[in-house]
Every structure is written in C-alpha cells, then in structure tokens.
Amino acid sequence: MSNHEHHDTAHQPVHRKEMTRRQFLAYTLGGTTAFLAAGPVLPMVRFAVDPILTKKTEGTYVKVVEESKITSEPQEFKFQIHQVDGWYESDPELAAWIAKDDQGNIFALSPICKHLGCTINWNTQKDNQYFCPCHEAKYTKEGKNLRVAPNPLDEYDLKLENGFIYLGPVKPNTKV
Known part of the structure; x- marks a missing residue:
C-alpha cells in the first residue's frame, strides 16, 4: 500500500x-x-x-369467656376473629372446647377432627369423650386420639388476664 x-x-x-x-x-x-x-x-x-x-404480625388473642364459668366438664364457646388473607378481610366465627384438667389448669381444644376435618362434640355417647359423628373418631377429654384419627386434637394458645380467658392461634396439643 x-x-x-x-x-x-x-x-x-x-x-x-x-x-x-x-x-x-x-x-x-x-x-x-x-x-x-x-x-x-x-x-x-x-x-x-x-x-x-408485608410484615407478619404476632398472633392476636381474642377475649372468649370469663374464667369463673369454666368447669372440669368441657363446654363449647364460640368467638369471632378478624383475619386478613392477602387483600381479603373477614370475621369468621370459631369455636373452642374449654375445660379444666385434673390439676385445675384451663385448656382449650379445637373442635376440628384430625381425621378429615369434621366437627367433634362432647359426650354425645355418654362416655365422657369427644366424638366425631362423620367417621366415629374418638378423643379423651384432653384431646388424645383413641380411635380412627391419626393425631390428637389441636389446642388453642391460651392466656388468662383480668378474670377472662383469651384464645390465640391453634397449636399442636401439648397435653397428651
């Protein structure tokens, strides 16, 4: 070039x-x-x-019943909670079976059967046990599974304050 x-x-x-x-x-x-x-x-x-x-908040407790109304015989109490699921807010009615154990400690059990999610009842067969009419599951007063159900009934987180019982989130049973 x-x-x-x-x-x-x-x-x-x-x-x-x-x-x-x-x-x-x-x-x-x-x-x-x-x-x-x-x-x-x-x-x-x-x-x-x-x-x-969004930040998860700690489970809130709901005032359910006066402590003086609780006996050793389980009783069903209904209460409402406020829940937020994404953008949807609702106030569903829940139930709990509340009683005192042999030592006088108060506990609350969920009425949802651990077999298939039906609703249990107390002492309908006059045997002092929880009974699920759908598939004949049975539980003791403390929620221990006796027949059909694979696990014990769930328990509510419970706190006593100013003579009232407050229930929180459901947790696995600690009594059995």
Whole structure:
C-alpha cells in the first residue's frame, strides 16, 4: 500500500449505517407496546407481591369467656376473629372446647377432627369423650386420639388476664 493510496482512504467520508423507515416503525411500535402492556401488568404484580412483603404480625388473642364459668366438664364457646388473607378481610366465627384438667389448669381444644376435618362434640355417647359423628373418631377429654384419627386434637394458645380467658392461634396439643 503506497502512501498515495493510504492518503485517499483516510479522506473518504465515514459511511454510517442509517436506520430504515421499517426499523424505525418496528422500534417505535415495540416500545409503545411495552409501555402500554406495563400499565395493566404492574398492578397485577403488585397485587401478587405486596401480601408477601408485608410484615407478619404476632398472633392476636381474642377475649372468649370469663374464667369463673369454666368447669372440669368441657363446654363449647364460640368467638369471632378478624383475619386478613392477602387483600381479603373477614370475621369468621370459631369455636373452642374449654375445660379444666385434673390439676385445675384451663385448656382449650379445637373442635376440628384430625381425621378429615369434621366437627367433634362432647359426650354425645355418654362416655365422657369427644366424638366425631362423620367417621366415629374418638378423643379423651384432653384431646388424645383413641380411635380412627391419626393425631390428637389441636389446642388453642391460651392466656388468662383480668378474670377472662383469651384464645390465640391453634397449636399442636401439648397435653397428651
């Protein structure tokens, strides 16, 4: 390559690749479509993610009954809780079987059978046991499973305050 040829190539204008009309329209339509699609998608993503990111609060206790009304014979008490499930708020009515054990300690059992989730009753067969009428599961007064059910009845977290019984979340049975 001679000095003269090198000189000619150095002074030629730089040829830039220009965008065609078709490319311009494709980029413009693609960007507009992405922008418009983000409008409905972002609220849906936020709806799905926000409940996961919210801080979990400690289980709250609900005032159920006066301590003086509790006997050694289990009694059913109904109470309402306020729950928030994602964006849905509700106030379902729950029930608990509350009694005193042989040492005089108060405990509360969930009425949900551990076999298939039916509702149990106390002493319907005059044998001082909880009985599930659906599949004939039986439990002791403390919730120990005797027949059919694979696990004991769940227990409510319980605290006594100012002469009242407050129930919290359900936990595995600690009495049996």
